[in-house]
Amino acid sequence: MPMKGRFPVRRTLQYLSQGDVVFKSSVKVMTVNYNTAGELSEGARKFVFFNIPQIQYKNPWVQIMLFRNMTPSPFLRFYLDNGEQVLVDVEDKTNKEITEHVKKILGKSKETLEKEERKKLSHPATFGPKKYHLHECMCEIEGQVPCPAFVPLPKEMRGKYKAAMKNEA
Amino acid sequence: SGAAGPAMLPALRRCRPGPVPLPALAAALGPGPFPGLCPGWSPRAVPARGRKTRHDPPAKSKAGRVKLPPPVDPEELLVVLERYRQHRLVLSALRAEFRAEVLQKKREERLAAEVSVEELEEHRRLMAWNDEENARQRARREERLKKEEEEQKRRKSEIAEKQARKMEAFLEEKEKEVLQLQEEAKNFITPENLEARIEECLDNPRNYNFAIDKDGRIVKRTVLS
Numbered sequence: 001m002p003m004k005g006r007f008p009v010r011r012t013l014q015y016l017s018q019g020d021v022v023f024k025s026s027v028k029v030m031t032v033n034y035n036t037a038g039e040l041s042e043g044a045r046k047f048v049f050f051n052i053p054q055i056q057y058k059n060p061w062v063q064i065m066l067f068r069n070m071t072p073s074p075f076l077r078f079y080l081d082n083g084e085q086v087l088v089d090v091e092d093k094t095n096k097e098i099t100e101h102v103k104k105i106l107g108k109s110k111e112t113l114e115k116e117e118r119k120k121l122s123h124p125a126t127f128g129p130k131k132y133h134l135h136e137c138m139c140e141i142e143g144q145v146p147c148p149a150f151v152p153l154p155k156e157m158r159g160k161y162k163a164a165m166k167n168e169a
Numbered sequence: 170s171g172a173a174g175p176a177m178l179p180a181l182r183r184c185r186p187g188p189v190p191l192p193a194l195a196a197a198l199g200p201g202p203f204p205g206l207c208p209g210w211s212p213r214a215v216p217a218r219g220r221k222t223r224h225d226p227p228a229k230s231k232a233g234r235v236k237l238p239p240p241v242d243p244e245e246l247l248v249v250l251e252r253y254r255q256h257r258l259v260l261s262a263l264r265a266e267f268r269a270e271v272l273q274k275k276r277e278e279r280l281a282a283e284v285s286v287e288e289l290e291e292h293r294r295l296m297a298w299n300d301e302e303n304a305r306q307r308a309r310r311e312e313r314l315k316k317e318e319e320e321q322k323r324r325k326s327e328i329a330e331k332q333a334r335k336m337e338a339f340l341e342e343k344e345k346e347v348l349q350l351q352e353e354a355k356n357f358i359t360p361e362n363l364e365a366r367i368e369e370c371l372d373n374p375r376n377y378n379f380a381i382d383k384d385g386r387i388v389k390r391t392v393l394s
Binding site for chain 1: 295296298299302303306307309310313
């Protein structure tokens with residue numbers, strides 16, 4: 001059977017890649033304390049059920065821990081790499097509000113994400129089709145040997161001259 | 170090429186197959202780590218496995234075979250070693266240099282990213298906003314708790330009231346019954362009234378006969394005999 005669990009859409013790549021919370025590089029651990037019963041924890045439960053897979057997919061190097069029924073009210077705690085701890089109270093909030101809140105305080109902004117995307121796409125050291133690389137051939141770059149299609153190479157670099165020299169010798 | 174080889178490295182001339190030159194050098198070196206002469210050694214006999222596996226014993230014809238290492242010219246060796254030493258020294262120095270440069274760049278980048286003032290500012294601002302949000306949440310929670318407490322108190326008082334009312338009603342009922350009983354007690358027949366009441370009943374005969382028709386009209390016409 002291909003479908004497993006109550007909401008198998010959570011396991012699809014399309015759903016996971018729709019998550020828009022990408023943490024800053026300083027966030028190392030995320031801890032969620034929530035309760036399995038009670039109206040006030042409902043938002044936190046939904047957050048854990050629907051949004052945490054998306055977050056983990058986008059942040060594979062962040063450790064996420066869930067604690068159930070340990071405290072009377074639900075909250076999130078983030079541990080940054082400089083030792084700082086960020087507490088977020090999520091009692092009586094919907095899961096959408098929680099994700100928005102988290103994105104605002106610890107997520108990478110849209111501009112940063114776009115800049116990173118652009119940087120990843122355009123590596124200046126690779127050569128290939130224009131669709132995927134910045135340059136196609138070394139002759140396009142300033143300071144390099146120009147393309148022999150436009151400027152003929154000097155005699156010493158041409159194969160037929162070198163072969164002729166060799167034959168002579 | 171065979172002609173250029175010995176010309177380039179005159180010291181290697183003894184390694185050619187042929188009569189052994191320079192016996193003086195051989196005497197000087199003697200049997201040591203570099204036996205400079207090995208007349209039996211021909212560069213053409215390189216080891217090759219061929220038909221037998223490594224587990225087969227060597228042939229009887231090889232019983233007295235003495236394998237000697239390749240001849241080495243000490244001067245050339247010194248020269249070559251020195252050159253290699255210098256080359257490796259330079260290379261490793263270059264590598265260390267480049268490694269240090271890369272590390273330095275990385276460190277600078279990290280520092281620049283850390284110390285970037287605006288980012289720190291931004292972070293502090295966001296943390297402050299988060300704290301505010303938490304404070305708001307706390308306020309909301311306290312309100313909610315207060316409301317719940319009030320609600321509970323109200324409910325409790327309501328219940329107490331209802332109880333009180335019920336008790337009152339009950340007591341009233343009981344009071345009424347007691348009064349009614351008291352009223353009726355006046356008409357009770359006691360041993361003292363007995364004679365008088367009997368006399369009374371006998372003196373006043375009551376006629377309980379009556380007729381009723383389908384319309385509900387009562388007729389008391391029968392005469393007591």
